[in-house]
Amino acid sequence: xxxxxxxxxAPSPTGFLHVGGARTAxxxxxxxxxxxxxxxxxxEDTDTERTREEWVDGIQSTLxxxxxxxxxxxxxxxERAELYAEAAHKLVASGQAYVPEGEASVIRFRxxxxxxxxxxxxxxxEVSIKNDTLEDFVVVRSTxxxxxxxxxxxxxxxxxxxxxxxxxxxLPSTAxxxxxxxxxxxxxxxxxxxxxxxxxxxRQKLSKRHGDVALEDYRDKGYLAEALRNYLALLGWAPxxxxxxxxxEDVVSEFQLEDVTKAAAYFDHQKLDHINGEYIRALPVATxxxxxxxxxxxxxxxxxxxxxxDVFDRMAxxxxxxxxxxxxxxxxxxxxxxDEVTYDEKSWQKAMKSPAAAVLDDAIVEYEKCEWEPxxxxxxxxxxxxxxxxxxxxxxxxxRVAVTGRSVxxxxxxxxxxxxxxxxxxxxxxxxxxxxxxxxx
RNA sequence: GGCCCCAUCGUCUAGUGGCCUAGGACACCACCCUCUCAAGGUGGAGACACGGGUUCGAAUCCCGUUGGGGCUGCCA
Numbered sequence: 001x002x003x004x005x006x007x008x009x010a011p012s013p014t015g016f017l018h019v020g021g022a023r024t025a026x027x028x029x030x031x032x033x034x035x036x037x038x039x040x041x042x043x044e045d046t047d048t049e050r051t052r053e054e055w056v057d058g059i060q061s062t063l064x065x066x067x068x069x070x071x072x073x074x075x076x077x078x079e080r081a082e083l084y085a086e087a088a089h090k091l092v093a094s095g096q097a098y099v100p101e102g103e104a105s106v107i108r109f110r111x112x113x114x115x116x117x118x119x120x121x122x123x124x125x126e127v128s129i130k131n132d133t134l135e136d137f138v139v140v141r142s143t144x145x146x147x148x149x150x151x152x153x154x155x156x157x158x159x160x161x162x163x164x165x166x167x168x169x170x171l172p173s174t175a176x177x178x179x180x181x182x183x184x185x186x187x188x189x190x191x192x193x194x195x196x197x198x199x200x201x202x203r204q205k206l207s208k209r210h211g212d213v214a215l216e217d218y219r220d221k222g223y224l225a226e227a228l229r230n231y232l233a234l235l236g237w238a239p240x241x242x243x244x245x246x247x248x249e250d251v252v253s254e255f256q257l258e259d260v261t262k263a264a265a266y267f268d269h270q271k272l273d274h275i276n277g278e279y280i281r282a283l284p285v286a287t288x289x290x291x292x293x294x295x296x297x298x299x300x301x302x303x304x305x306x307x308x309x310d311v312f313d314r315m316a317x318x319x320x321x322x323x324x325x326x327x328x329x330x331x332x333x334x335x336x337x338x339d340e341v342t343y344d345e346k347s348w349q350k351a352m353k354s355p356a357a358a359v360l361d362d363a364i365v366e367y368e369k370c371e372w373e374p375x376x377x378x379x380x381x382x383x384x385x386x387x388x389x390x391x392x393x394x395x396x397x398x399x400r401v402a403v404t405g406r407s408v409x410x411x412x413x414x415x416x417x418x419x420x421x422x423x424x425x426x427x428x429x430x431x432x433x434x435x436x437x438x439x440x441x
Numbered sequence: 442g443g444c445c446c447c448a449u450c451g452u453c454u455a456g457u458g459g460c461c462u463a464g465g466a467c468a469c470c471a472c473c474c475u476c477u478c479a480a481g482g483u484g485g486a487g488a489c490a491c492g493g494g495u496u497c498g499a500a501u502c503c504c505g506u507u508g509g510g511g512c513u514g515c516c517a
Contacts (some may be wrong), residue, residue, distance in 0.1 A: 012517050047516060106515055124446070133444050133513095141515040142454095148517045172445055172512040196447080203509065231453095234466090238454055242465050261454075264510065268452050271467045281480075322479045332478095378476070385476095396476045408478040 003221060005037030008162045009063075009070070010152070012044045013055035016214040017062040019267055020167060020198045020206045023232045026166045027195055029068045030233070030255040039161060041073035044152070046145050048078070062215050066225050067248070075159070076138075077151045084146035087184055088139060088152050096183040097139060107140035109149070109180060113140040117175040122163075122193040129175040137176055149173065153180040161190050165257070168264075169205060193257045197264040198234050206267060222325030223272070224294065227279035231272045235265040245278050277324035286411045288320045289313060292329045300330050302337035311336050314418050318410045335404040341427060347407035352435055355388045356398035360432045362387060363399055364425060372421050373411040381413070402431030 009025040016286065017025075032039035041063070043052040057283055060074065078083075088107055091097035097109045097148045111134045118128035139150040141423055146154070156177075164174075178189060200210035207213065209411065226248070233251050234244060237260050243250075248419060280288065289312065296307060319332045362384045370380050378392075385395025400412050403424055409415065416424050 010517085014516075036472095044517065050516075103469090103515085127445075129445070135513085138515050143515075147515065152517085165515095167511095168446065170517075173517085175445095176471085194446080197511070199510080205511070234453065236453090240455090242455065244453090244466055263447055266452055268467070271453065274467055274490055277480090324479095360446060381476075392476050394476095404477095406477090410478085412476055 003160075003162065005032065005035045005162045006038035006040060006160050007032050007165055007360070008042045008073075008156075008161055009068075010042040010155075010166075011059050012047065012050075013052065013059060014047065014050040015055060015151065016206070016216055017059045018206070018208075018213040019215060019232075020213075021059075022062070022066060022215045022228075022263040023198055023235055024165065024167055024195060026066070026229060026232050027193075027237075027255075027257075027260070029070075030252055030337050031163065031165060031193075031257055032071070033252045037162075037263070038071045039069075040075070040161070041070040042075045042155060042159070043073075043077065044148065045076055046148065046151050047080045048143070048145060053146065058216065061159075062219075065219060066215070066229055071160075075155070076148075077155065078109045080151075080155070081152055081388055083125075083158060084140070084150055085144075087150065088146070089404075100136075103142075105142045106138050108136040109139045109176075109183070110428050111136050111176075111179060119174060119178060119189055119192055121171075122191055123260050123262060124171075124194060127171070127174070127192075131175070131179070131327045132305075134175060134179075137222060139180070149176050149180055153177045153184065156179060156183065156190060157186045163193060163257075164190045165193045165195065166347050168197050170194065193260065195260060196262055198235060198267050199264045201266070203264070212269070221327075222327030223276050224279045224283075224326075227276040228272070230279070231275045232398070235267065236261050258260045268419075273324040280326070281321050281322060283316050283320065285320065289316050292316070292319075292326055295329050296327050296333075300337070301334050303377060303415070305341065306339070308337070311418055315410060315415070318414060322410065330411060335409070341405035343401065343403075343431075344406045347401050347405070350414075351397040351401040351407055352431070355390075357432060359384055359388055359390070359395055359398050360402060360435070362427050364432065367416075367421065367425060367428070372417060374417045377413040377416050393422070398431070399428065403427045 007028045009028045011021055013024075020383055029039050039061070043056055045056070057075075088097065091109065092099070092107060095110070097107050099105065100108050111132045115131045116125060116128050117131055121127050137149060138147050140146055174192060181189075200206050208266070229248060229277070230246060230251075233246070233392040235254065239246055239250065239254050245303075271399065283291070292312070296312060297304070300307065315333055315336070319329060322332060323329055363381065366380045366384060367377070368377050381396055381399060382392045385392055388395070396412050397407060400409065403412075403419065405417065
């Protein structure tokens, strides 16, 4: 029986977890969960200059947010110095590594001048690299710290990693690491799977200059972890049945490395938005409310003390089906909590053309005495419109702009009902007066 | 430059020699539904980079060309 797979996600804590890294972590996690294997987290912090503890913490909390739990680790390479030193000593003693003249205290690996290093890649097939195209590379820096090649080779052997799943950008380094492993006395190879790169609009590897690459930013912009995770799984992989909204349990049970595509994928924000909208709409209303509260309570576009949780509760289900991110929620309900509406000029120009003033006038009269309930408000507005030869779509426009400030928003009559008669009437009168003063001017 | 990887609609993909007049999804357009906007429904436009082979038959296999990308660091 083949040993249970062991995979690792090995980020370097020199920055936040970015989208590409998260996808790599996800695919490792999916493979481990699918196969019943072990998912290891290993922090590759051999570059002491660039490593920062806040990144070590940040990467872990972001992985947790995404729901990617690890079974072992985090191991820290900075705490495993003696292993690498031992390996370096062994290489130097056997003549497979040396201290070059004029490059004080670094150690270089002596790459064999002949032969070919090849390996099996589950996604790309057999890959071969001629050894004579490789130069002797540094395995120990002048600081005494190991380089990526050394630490990576030693740790993968030591941790019994069976499958190396990582970005394609690391493909060329595979030959070096394999040569090192061999020199260290390890003959068996792990199985490799080099994932297609995630690219930006310019088709170049996703990096900081593309903006919006920090995973934590997506959380802060109102994306749901489940939605982001679902979208990330679709970058380079697709379920057999063509579904795109796929519960994570199904992804786990269907995921196979052999099915991963080879070509680089563009991270499409529009599709992410769509998927996030699907997830938001699928939320139980109570959950949607709970998830929305942070956006409503911190830095809202209204005086914070005006916020009324009951009002939001009543509107929640209507808002839920209209947003793609949680960040859009405050903008959908701001008119409930501001002291005075600010009119969107375009909406105003469009809605307040004649006979808008007359419609508002009639609405004020009728709204003053009618039963304050959505269906009644609906009916009355319909009738007011008819008096002026307007369909409801046209008749409701001035009311909507007067009350909410914009021509688009949640269903109007529910909104009026929740807002309350006094405030609605006050806003209708204010708008009516504004039309009057504009006509004079 | 050298080495390596890749190549189906704008984007993510399905497709593993005949089921392909190439399917789905996002985005886009039109219509329907409708109090606005969404959501939903229907329809539309839109791709096998090119050239050679192999084969009765190629998006699928092989070779080449072109194009794109990655690596080439005492980063990972």
